[in-house]
Amino acid sequence: MNVNSVSSTFLLIAFFVYLLAFLLFVLSITGKRWSNREPEEHTKRWGFIAFIVSVIGFACQVTFFFTRWAEGGHIPTSNMYEFMTFLGMMIMFAFLIVYLIYRTPVLGIFALPIGFIMIAYASVFPSEIQPLIPALQSYWLKIHVTTAAAGEAFFAVGFAGGLMYLLRAVDFKGTTKQDKREQRGIELTLFFILMLIAFIGSIFTFNGSGYKVTFTKQVTVTDAQGQQQTNTQNETYVLPPIVQPYGMQAVEMRPFLGMTEPLFTAPSWMEGASAGRKLNTVIWSVLGGLILYGLARLVARKPLGAAIGPVVKGMDPEDLDEISYRAIAIGYPIFTLGALIFAMIWAQEAWGRFWGWDPKEVWALITWLFYAVFLHLRLSKGWQGKKSAWLSVIGFIVVMFTLVGVNLVIAGLHSYAGV
Template sequence: MNVNSVSSTFLLIAFFVYLLAFFLFVLSITGKRWSNRDPEVHTKQWGFVAFLTSVFGFACHVTFFFTRWAEGGHIPTSNMYEFMTFLGMMIMCAFLIVYLIYRTPVLGVFALPIGFIIIAYASVFPSEVQPLIPALQSYWLKIHVTTAATGEAFFAVGFAGGLMYLLRAVDYKGTSKADKREQRGVELTLFFILMLIAFIASIFTWNGSGYKAVFSKDVVTTVEGVQQTIQQKETYVLPPIVKPYETEVVEMKPFLGMTEPLFTAPSWMEGASAGRKLNTVIWSVLGGLILYGLARLVVRKPLGAAVGPIVKGMDPEDLDEISYRAIAIGYPIFTLGALIFAMIWAQEAWGRFWGWDPKEVWALITWLFYAVFLHLRLSKGWQGKKSAWLTVIGFIVVMFTLVGVNLVIAGLHSYAGV
């Protein structure tokens, strides 16, 4: 068994241990209802067991990280698979740190799913160890990427705390316009989470079934003054609802009687794999709607109203404090990693500190957003619901910076999507 297979095994173990820890945290909160012991004692005991289980999962995750490092000869943060697994590891690390401070088992119910969803998302990408491209062959890879991901990990825990606060504070029995607006906001947040889960599930399902659709088009290029026509191919692993602009079907397995795509991507959608990305977005939205509809059918009420009772016993001020403290820890780390160290590395790699690359712009937007959050929190007294909504919106910005920019917008950081 080679080192790479050993590292992959440890990641798989970590994933399932995190799942077990999540269910143990759920048991610590809900099991007290039928336990004969004192509810507080029950929560503490099972919460401690869940915490130890999380620590074991984190140890397996760290083992994966270092064994993969040994296999590749460089820190495993150079592509989307490696970066997302590292981000998942740092989310778990941030969760363990915050948990040790506040000893709140319900935090594990909301923070752990973020970690193992990120790991599952990483598994969508090719996992082979790849050699570093020239731009990444620098010790700044270790410094910039690790600190930026650590800051984002604390933002994720802050998001979990903010979402918990909203589930605790939003009145699902209220009928005023403000109540309805807050209810829709929570439902939309939960829908986005389900949409990400649907995306991961659809990729795994269709990859496992061996589905493939291939499209091609002729592209004219000029090499040393000579025009050449080459055939450019685009491969889908999801059934093509939409095909790339000006392409022909080379291979397509029938899907629900559909032998060709329903429509073509618009001509204004330019860039690498634009049609495939649009197809993926459509599938993610459809999958999210199906999951949300099934969940609503099962619980027969808004999802926020169904999940809310889990945190009803929590003090809202404690949840507000958890969210704020996590972001307060993550912000200076993110500042160092995503801005200062990134600019130093950009100067070394590309000869300029700033170049308005999409990833640079969105990293700046993320930094400014959390700067505004901290300003409003400390200077204007924005606490409670206002603060919680900002943590939720902020993490959506973080996820777009990580996923949307890498996979949708072309730029110098597009290597991360390989």
């Protein structure tokens, strides 16, 4: 058995151990009503067991990280598969740190899913170990990417704390305009989570069934000697193509639900790497998210926020507010170092300039400014409670757009991350 297969096995083990830890955290909260023990004793005991299981899962993922590093000869953060698995690992690390501070089992119910969803999301990308492209052959890869991901991981825990606070504080029976607006905001946030789950599920389903459609076009390039060469460019879909890439034609398309050809073509201005395929994936994710949300509403027979809210009913809102703020306060200086300072130093070495308005650079700056405003409003203007919680939720949505969405729209110097 080679090291790469060992690393993949440890990642798979970590994923299922995280799932088990999540279920144990759920049991620590919901099982207390059926336990013969005192509710507080039951929560503490099963919360501790769930924490230990989480540590075991984290140890398995750390093993995956270092065995893959040994096989590839470079730190495994060079493409989307490696970066998202590393981000999932750092989210778990951030969760463990925050849990040790506050000892709040309900945090595991909301933070753990973010971690293993990231791992599942990573799994839709090619997992083969790839050689480093020249732009990444630098020791700054270790410093920049790891610290940036660590900062984003604490933002994820802050998001979990903020969402928990909103589920605890929002009046789901209220009928005022503010109540209705807050209820819609919670439902939209939960819909985004379900949309990500639908994306992962659809990729695994169609990939498992062997569904593939290949689009192709002829591209003429001129070499250094001025001679023209015609190359064939291919784009492979694993989801039924609602959208075909701009300027490309399908070699052969398997019918799906009566659809024998794409419904429309991606716009020409979408220049990101594999933009047509990614737009197609976004459409499928939205459709899948709507289906999952509809099914969840049918099962719950009420808005999802109102259905989940009782899980955090016994929590002190001030504790949840503090968890969200502290996680972001820890993550912000780490993110500042990794995503801005170290990134600019590396950019100077690699491209001869500290700043170049590359899309990823711009959105990293937007993320940094957003959390700077969050901390300013929190510390100087007294924005606590719901205002702070909403900012923590919106902030992590900005982080996710920086990680995923930017590659969809505009090509840039960081487009290799979408491979």
